[in-house]
Amino acid sequence: xxxxxxxxxxxxxxxxxxxxxxxxxxxxxxxxxxxxxxxxxxxxxxxxxxxxxxxxxxxxxxxxxxxxxxxxxxxxxxxxxxxxxxxxxxxxxxxxxxxxxxxxxxxxxxxxxxxxxxxxxxxxxxxxxxxxxxxxxxxxxxxxxxxxxxxxxxxxxxxxxxxxxxxxxxxxxxxxxxxxxxxxxxxxxxxxxxxxxxxxxxxxxxxxxxxxxxxxxxxxxxxxxxxxxxxxxxxxxxxxxxxxxxxxxxxxxxxxxxxxxxxxxxxxxxxxxxxxxxxxxxxxxxxxxxxxxxxxxxxxxxxxxxxxxxxxxxxxxxxxxxxxxxxxxxxxxxxxxxxxxxxxxxxxxxxxxxxxxxxxxxxxxxxxxxxxxxxxxxxxxxxxxxx
Numbered sequence: 001x002x003x004x005x006x007x008x009x010x011x012x013x014x015x016x017x018x019x020x021x022x023x024x025x026x027x028x029x030x031x032x033x034x035x036x037x038x039x040x041x042x043x044x045x046x047x048x049x050x051x052x053x054x055x056x057x058x059x060x061x062x063x064x065x066x067x068x069x070x071x072x073x074x075x076x077x078x079x080x081x082x083x084x085x086x087x088x089x090x091x092x093x094x095x096x097x098x099x100x101x102x103x104x105x106x107x108x109x110x111x112x113x114x115x116x117x118x119x120x121x122x123x124x125x126x127x128x129x130x131x132x133x134x135x136x137x138x139x140x141x142x143x144x145x146x147x148x149x150x151x152x153x154x155x156x157x158x159x160x161x162x163x164x165x166x167x168x169x170x171x172x173x174x175x176x177x178x179x180x181x182x183x184x185x186x187x188x189x190x191x192x193x194x195x196x197x198x199x200x201x202x203x204x205x206x207x208x209x210x211x212x213x214x215x216x217x218x219x220x221x222x223x224x225x226x227x228x229x230x231x232x233x234x235x236x237x238x239x240x241x242x243x244x245x246x247x248x249x250x251x252x253x254x255x256x257x258x259x260x261x262x263x264x265x266x267x268x269x270x271x272x273x274x275x276x277x278x279x280x281x282x283x284x285x286x287x288x289x290x291x292x293x294x295x296x297x298x299x300x301x302x303x304x305x306x307x308x309x310x311x312x313x314x315x316x317x318x319x320x321x322x323x324x325x326x327x328x329x330x331x332x333x334x335x336x337x338x339x340x341x342x343x344x345x346x347x348x349x350x351x352x353x354x355x356x357x358x359x360x361x362x363x364x365x366x367x368x369x370x371x372x373x374x375x376x377x378x379x380x381x382x383x384x385x386x387x
Contacts, residue, residue, distance in 0.1 A: 033168045040173045041115065044112075094142040177234040196209055203230060239293025284305075327344075340361055
């Protein structure tokens with residue numbers, strides 16, 4: 001995604017993850033994993049954009065960057081006894097004055113394909129370089145945001161077209177499809193060129209694009225319907241990609257994590273009731289189609305949607321002291337990205353003890369948030385006999 005505890009509980013959680021790492025992947029009842037291959041968006045990105053200005057300020061992951069800034073894929077890789085995934089591509093094509101980027105570089109031996117702002121198959125994501133060209137002409141960070149479909153194709157090209165069957169494969173995506181579709185809904189009512197551009201970036205049909213340029217309630221209704229259809233399609237497509245480009249190519253141990261409830265994030269909580277309902281519906285439509293498309297496939301589908309709702313309902317149970325406020329300050333001069341977790345460090349958090357905060361920015365998890373995701377995935381993997 002992009003936009004973007006209590007000490008005793010954290011200690012216990014860290015100990016549990018350490019035990020999982022020490023005993024996993026190598027006992028008689030587990031799987032001897034040789035590597036972890038990760039596909040997805042910012043929640044699985046292990047450092048695609050850790051270059052230029054972002055690297056210089058200590059950023060590079062979508063969280064509060066620092067010594068404990070591992071995301072859930074890195075923690076799960078550790079538990080599986082494999083090396084942490086390194087980014088398969090790095091770079092930043094920024095066109096914001098004062099920020100320094102870096103050319104795109106590929107690393108075929110690395111297995112961390114996930115990239116911040118990536119969608120399932122569409123190329124227009126938040127702050128992507130694809131939006132810097134006409135007709136959008138945005139001034140933005142210039143994220144490459146290679147779609148998940150392309151990430152999977154790149155991996156197959158890197159390994160000769162097949163999996164060995166000893167990899168642990170992780171997949172998590174859909175958040176940026178939601179953000180681009182929601183942006184289309186938000187702009188539809190006003191009509192005009194902004195509505196047309198948002199509809200085009202969302203990936204809607206030319207018929208819907210023409211309709212939303214007229215503005216008004218009919219345009220908003222059409223945009224909402226198009227957004228719902230688009231999210232259903234994205235969920236189905238991701239399931240199809242897992243089946244055709246991962247399982248059918250020899251992967252045997254695949255973890256697919258569904259989309260968290262974005263309506264429960266600080267971003268979601270900031271919306272009016274109607275908009276928040278639309279976001280909630282988009283999440284459930286995506287997750288429903290993802291689940292139905294993977295039924296009977298043999299993948300381990302992990303329900304972070306339900307788990308996240310439990311955390312929101314009873315935060316203290318999970319060692320969470322704040323589940324509604326971002327840890328990263330939007331005004332700190334240390335982070336020129338206006339509170340985005342990509343450039344956030346302990347030097348640019350709000351004036352509070354943020355160790356128990358669930359969110360780094362409006363949508364991305366804090367280090368605690370990632371540990372909770374990892375813990376849930378590890379528990380499911382243990383129950384499946386993989387660890």
